[in-house]
Amino acid sequence: MLNPAKTMTPVQDDFEPKIVAFLCKWCSSAGSDLAGVSRLQYPPNAVPIQVMCSGSVSPLYIMSAFKKGADGVLVSGCHPGDCHYMKGNYFARRRLFLVQKLLNFVGLEKDRFRMSWVSAAEGAKFAEVVGDFVRDIKALGPQRRLKVRR
């Protein structure tokens, strides 16, 4: 009889997730700057991509990031009611549900995608959001389902 402990995939202790972070210029990107100038410690795994509004992030951008090898994708914008374009983050929030369904459809864990609201004054929150996401993606392991090999 097979020992289940020996047939399981080994956990990679040295796995460092690649996170693509789409950050709204007005709030979350400024929040990440504040985390930096405040010298807050958080994992360096997130590659920031500044966008004008979280509502401008198409689900195609998110799927493209996964295809290019991202282990997780974060979209972060202004708090509801604070969007500089009035309703952009409300549109983004609606897309969260769609993206999670899309990930499920293609066989990817929905937890590899996350949205958060971080204002320009919330450097500590930004550091916490990234730290929590990196920890959760580490637990999921590398994303190989959509990654296109070159």
Ligand code: FES
């Ligand atoms: S301007 Fe920040 S979410 Fe719209």
